[in-house]
Amino acid sequence: MAAKRRFQTVKGMRDLLLDEARRFAMVEQIARDAFRLYGFEELRTPLVEDTDLFVRGVGEGSEIVGKQMYTFDDKKGRSLTLRPEGTAPVARAYLQHDMASWPQPVKVFYMGPYFRYERPQAGRYRQFHQIGAEVIGDPGPYSDAELLAMLLRFLSKLLFDDLEVGLNSVGDPECRQRYCQRLREYLEPRRGELGADSQRRLETNPLRILDTKVPEERKLLEGAPRLRDSLGRAAREHFAVVCEQLERLGIAYRVDDRLVRGLDYYTRTVFEISSARLGAQNAILGGGRYDGLIGELGGPAVPGIGFAIGQDRLVELLSGGLTLVVPPVCVIPVGSHCREDALQLAEELRDAEVMAVAELASPRALKAALRKADRGGYDWIVLVGEDERAAGTAVLKSLYSGLQEAIPREGFAAAVKARMEPHE
RNA sequence: GUGGAUGUAGCUCAACCGGUAGAGCGCUUGAUUGUGGUUCAAGUGGUUGGGGGUUCAAGUCCCCUCAUCCACCCCA
Structure with a gap:
């Protein structure tokens, strides 16, 4: 139901x-x-x-x-x-x-x-x-x-x-008791001018009447005994x-x-x-x-x-609006069978303290993957496909300049990090 | 606990006097081979918060209920 x-x-x-x-x-x-x-x-x-x-x-x-x-x-x-x-x-x-x-x-x-x-x-x-x-x-x-x-x-x-x-x-406690006594003596004759809440507090906790928001009560309190005089x-x-x-x-x-x-x-x-x-x-x-x-x-x-x-x-x-913080690098496999390369490369980047996200979900066209990375606000993308795998490289591309470069897998993360520096 | 306002797509909101629910944004895909942004197209989207009632017909009117927001109260 x-x-x-x-x-x-x-x-x-x-x-x-x-x-x-x-x-x-x-x-x-x-x-x-x-x-x-x-x-x-x-x-x-x-x-x-x-x-x-x-x-x-x-x-x-x-x-x-x-x-x-x-x-x-x-x-x-x-x-x-x-x-x-x-x-x-x-x-x-x-x-x-x-x-x-x-x-x-x-x-x-x-x-x-x-x-x-x-x-x-x-x-x-x-x-x-x-x-x-x-x-x-x-x-x-x-x-x-x-x-x-x-x-x-x-x-x-x-x-x-x-x-x-x-x-x-x-x-x-003694000062407070003394003061509550005086406050009661002052307010009791004017009881009718107090709201229901304050009337109740007159018995339970007269101090609380002091911070009332009711304008008439505040006015009334102007002539009341002062707490500091009872200390x-x-x-x-x-x-x-x-x-x-x-x-x-x-x-x-x-x-x-x-x-x-x-x-x-x-x-x-x-x-x-x-x-x-x-x-x-x-x-x-x-x-x-x-x-x-x-x-x-x-x-x-x-x-x-x-x-x-x-x-x-x-x-x-x-507070302002909500925004998603995005790491600078997105690693994109070209073709689903290169996902293991993407996973590997992303881990190497993280070993070098470079924040990275790998696009590991079911494969999508390279074009769509790039569009998504661009909309997502990434600064850099890393591409690995058949060609790169065969050549023992991966492509680093800047989404600012559009420039890209094939970088050897050997020492890849360090090389990426070095190229990122000028942008920071 | 009391009072007021509001509930329609993931988000922001339309829908006349009751007549079978829409836009923008988002998301997904595509515009010939492995390259983004702009553009264009398509797709994804909802028991109109829930239940009952009135009516030929209810997102729209009535009642109940739940939730959210705001205020009282209280406090952080």
């Missing part, structure tokens, strides 16, 4: 083709290089974790845990979850491998797919990709600044220089040092009082970079400090800070 239906990617997930796949790989390469420059090591964690890790790590009240997790039971009835974010698994690995016994702080980066069950839209997928890094074991503000410096160095390698860092401090002395000093160091490093940033993050574990420093070129889902990266997370997961009170870059969105900023 459903026999006619063709298979396709499941909702919110996609294939990465051609240019897009190359851009993903390029971004990963640049990230690895940039992060290693700072002494970060790669950490690869499983795609699946114990559901409870996220419930406790990310927070029961968060949207992610509440509605967006891909959770299932395995055959033994264990509740497992496709990882929706990267920090909790890293924290788990830190504890599991007793990294507290390593030289501190532990600095790691990671990249890969993450999963959230949400309604897809521009820049939002159910399988998306993040590149992240974490510094675990240093409470100090200097690490905060260094992490931002690394982030901006990475982004500048991708030729983004017009991006601005939004920075804020959400303080320690305790330690948090305030920490934030001041972060700002000062960023200035010394020449990093432009904007303190954004309304910047709060969605995950429950953040403390003190939080930051975000977004792009106006991206539509509604415009955050390309977010991060912050999480001094309570490791403790929450049953470990010692070890502080941490990290970020996650939305790789899909980053690549979107780099």
Whole structure:
């Protein structure tokens, strides 16, 4: 009955083709290089974790845990979850491998797919990709600044220089509690002016009201108490040092009082970079400090800070049309019985590090093969037919000049390489 | 989870007021012997996303469903 239906990617997930796949790989390469420059090591964690890790790590009240997790039971009835974010698994690995016994702080980066069950839209997928890094074991503000410096160095390698860092401090849990109290007192009398979502958040998570998009609510918040006025002395000093160091490093940033993050574990420093070129889902990266997370997961009170870059969105900023990259050389047999010569020659070229494609499929007229090579965008073709085989040669032809030359099979690849040089 | 838009060939899109589905691009082949680009010709292409209904007749109207896109929400 459903026999006619063709298979396709499941909702919110996609294939990465051609240019897009190359851009993903390029971004990963640049990230690895940039992060290693700072002494970060790669950490690869499983795609699946114990559901409870996220419930406790990310927070029961968060949207992610509440509605967006891909959770299932395995055959033994264990509740497992496709990882929706990267920090909790890293924290788990830190504890599991007793990294507290390593030289501190532990600095790691990671990249890969993450999963959230949400309604897809521009820049939002159910399988998306993040590149992240974490510094675990240093409470100090200097690490905060260094992490931002690394982030901006990475982004500048991708030729983004017009991006601005939004920075804020959400303080320690006590500061936040104090502030939420004040915010409630301010908003409660004006409750009617808030939308349904914000009214609900008044109970669950008043901080989240700060980053509302509703114009009337934003207006209302202009007269609200400021988060920074509720910060305790330690948090305030920490934030001041972060700002000062960023200035010394020449990093432009904007303190954004309304910047709060969605995950429950953040403390003190939080930051975000977004792009106006991206539509509604415009955050390309977010991060912050999480001094309570490791403790929450049953470990010692070890502080941490990290970020996650939305790789899909980053690549979107780099995107143009899709193109096929074609090697410079196409080896064409003249007549199907010369296919073994073509195969042989192509391998010799590759031995010499010359990218080459051999036309090994069922035989076609030479004319058609040439047309195909030309349309395909090859710079050079190599021809082998009966005559060449008999003479112990192969023909190298430039599709630019149209000139061609019979080259002895002996030392063929080196000779081809030498003739290609002037074109590069 | 809520709302809006859109589904026709591999891709981009046509098809009037309901009347038996088209173009361009692509791909394949050919235009005399083993030589490309331009050109010309031919070929390949579709259960009009799927299902139901109205009608003599549905790509077109109605209902359901699925998918995609966009926004809310949330975040990367």
